[in-house]
Amino acid sequence: MKYVIATHNKGKLVEFQRLLEPMGIEAVTMDIAEPEETGKTFAENAFIKAEAACKKTGLPAVADDSGLCVDYLDGAPGIYSARFAEPGKRRLTVLEKLKGVPEEQRGAHFVSAVCCVFPNGDKIEAEGKCFGKIAFESRGENGFGYDSIFQQGDVTFGELTAEEKDARSHRGRAFAEFEKKLRAYLEGKA
Ligand code: ITT
Numbered sequence: 518m519k520y521v522i523a524t525h526n527k528g529k530l531v532e533f534q535r536l537l538e539p540m541g542i543e544a545v546t547m548d549i550a551e552p553e554e555t556g557k558t559f560a561e562n563a564f565i566k567a568e569a570a571c572k573k574t575g576l577p578a579v580a581d582d583s584g585l586c587v588d589y590l591d592g593a594p595g596i597y598s599a600r601f602a603e604p605g606k607r608r609l610t611v612l613e614k615l616k617g618v619p620e621e622q623r624g625a626h627f628v629s630a631v632c633c634v635f636p637n638g639d640k641i642e643a644e645g646k647c648f649g650k651i652a653f654e655s656r657g658e659n660g661f662g663y664d665s666i667f668q669q670g671d672v673t674f675g676e677l678t679a680e681e682k683d684a685r686s687h688r689g690r691a692f693a694e695f696e697k698k699l700r701a702y703l704e705g706k707a
Contacts, residue, residue: 523570523580528661559630588624627687645690
């Protein structure tokens, strides 16, 4: 069965495709209007996006709502990660807000809430987190969004290969849980 990927973020799309492919899912993209993300949690927003895409296309739809939560900023930008500052200035804004903040106070984590909504109204939800810290400067060209300022050990996510990122990222973890739940769901239907 085809599943539609409900995202307008090109970086996420690449990750969705490589995480869904090994599950044997035929993931397609379609031009679907972006719904307003009015939820108060990552999970609520993921559901809003998946439900809108499912209703529009009549196909099961997979969405993710994700973001970076910085301890020193009381969890910001969090669910507002995509709207935190002007496009192109988001990483710099985080770095500026943490200027002079010592390493031990630079803790941060990424969250990914995945939701799949089926045309019959069923839904599967999964969530993944990964913990690290905000680097002192942007490093690495890989990935997207805040990857080049999010550091685990000595390397930023921007310095990881795709496989390395998937093995430890919030989205990799969320999709691993999603895969288990999807298998159980589909077996129950068989
Ligand atoms: P869709 O809603 O269309 O999927 P979006 O970019 O608006 O795209 P979100 O509302 O979930 O998605 O915002 C998440 C933001 O958090 C995203 O724009 C990135 O800036 C950041 N982000 C999420 N996952 C990330 C990752 O794996 N690496 C770096 N930044 C990430």
